[in-house]
Amino acid sequence: MPLIPLSAGPAPSAVAPLDLSIPLMPAHAGVATPAATGYADWRTAQIKRSLNGPSAYLKISDGCNLRCAFCTIPSFKGDMRSKPMGAVLAEAQELAALGVGEIVLVAQHLTDYGRDLKLSDGLATLLDELCQVLPAHVWVRLMYAYPHGISPRLIETMARHPQICAYLDMPLQHAHPATLRRMRRPPDTERTRQIIADLRAAMPDVAIRSTFIVGFPGETDEEYTTLLAFLSDMQLDRVGAFQYSQEPGTHAATLPDQVAPAVIEARWHTLMQLQQEISRQRNRRWKRRTIEVLVEGQGTADDGTPLVVGRSFRDAPEVDGQVFVWGRAPIGSKVQARITQTTEYDLWGKLVR
Ligand code: SF4
Structure with a gap:
């Protein structure tokens, strides 16, 4: 092309x-950072x-x-x-x-x-x-x-x-x-x-x-x-x-x-x-809603809190955003995440047990 x-x-x-x-840094790391606790931690997490x-x-x-x-x-x-x-x-x-x-x-x-x-x-x-x-x-x-x-x-x-x-x-x-x-x-x-x-x-x-x-x-x-x-x-x-x-x-x-x-x-x-x-x-629109996530990576935040990263049905591989979920889950599994934070690219949430 x-x-x-x-x-x-x-x-x-x-x-x-x-x-x-x-140490995964997002390509859009320069965007404004929401003030919510826990959001920034994943940026320095090992995944x-x-x-x-x-x-x-x-x-x-x-x-x-x-x-x-x-x-x-x-x-x-x-x-x-x-x-x-x-x-x-x-x-x-x-x-x-x-x-x-x-x-x-x-x-x-x-x-x-x-x-x-x-x-x-x-x-x-x-x-x-x-x-x-x-x-x-x-x-x-x-x-x-x-x-x-x-x-x-x-x-x-x-x-x-x-x-x-x-x-x-x-x-x-x-x-x-x-x-x-x-x-x-x-x-x-x-x-x-x-x-x-x-x-x-x-x-x-x-x-x-x-x-x-x-x-x-x-x-x-x-x-x-x-x-x-x-x-x-x-x-x-x-x-x-x-x-x-x-x-x-x-x-x-x-x-x-x-x-x-x-x-x-x-x-x-x-x-x-x-x-x-x-x-x-x-x-x-996804804040406070639950979405299924295909887990593709695992890691921990600086304070040791486990998190996983994956994609929902809304995210194609390589070109769209991701969903970061606090909690543990095997790579390849699908989990339910309740969304707590959103930006223009990604969603953040917690595992729904
Ligand atoms: S449809 Fe896609 S592949 Fe076909 S000519 Fe147009 S840009 Fe190229």
Whole structure:
């Protein structure tokens, strides 16, 4: 991708499976610290992570039939080819037998799964089949869902199966129709708004993540302002933003009206500040509620108090926040945590016995 990845979330290292005992400092350690007792202690805590984490990726297709103006992937991967459904199911069962507690379905264009297999609503069908063969405690998470492939049946299927995380990573890239046209992506932002509304109607707690490109060639002040207004309206839980940079071999690199780097950077900072407050508000909704956490690391605070770190259904590996829970629990287990503190990225809580 011709982009500089600058995510609103914590750095990947914050959830990478390590077998070392490391003094874990979050990438966002510079953010304002709540005054609550116990919050700061974990920042200097030693946290051990399992080498073979309790989460695994499962690729269900490769390649992409689309031709977004900024992307080189189709030029070397070619058109989308789906993994046969039987192979996906077998791989998922193998992972479950190994003790994996979360299977993350990935592809370049996840919601196009099965088109080449002549399946209609292939991803929804695959999810139904996965939930037949997997133990009920294994989470299934969807990443890289191209927005206009999200069908009513897919939403209904997600809502019907508790083991499918009420979470969707849906890269949108922009919100102004003219920018989207230049990106060679669907310009129908009203349809995107409706999809988000439908997801929330079916799954009130659904966590929606998206990514956007700032400073795409020709992006005017008005187009950029439309993007900010969209973010304010949609109140997405998590947003990653990329500063556009020219990538040789892409159509976008040949477009006129390239935006000056200083303008791109200023726009990026404004967007990130806006989204940080939105993410903070979205996380705040979880205060005093109980949430299930997949434990990925163990440690102790400076005063010896045990704590574990993991993720809830709202947090994808490597890109989203984490949940820190005071107490003891084995890596790979799922525990219930009552949330006592929230920030724009992470939640803190106590084990519910
Ligand atoms: S949908 Fe994704 S992989 Fe396909 S062309 Fe667009 S950015 Fe590239």
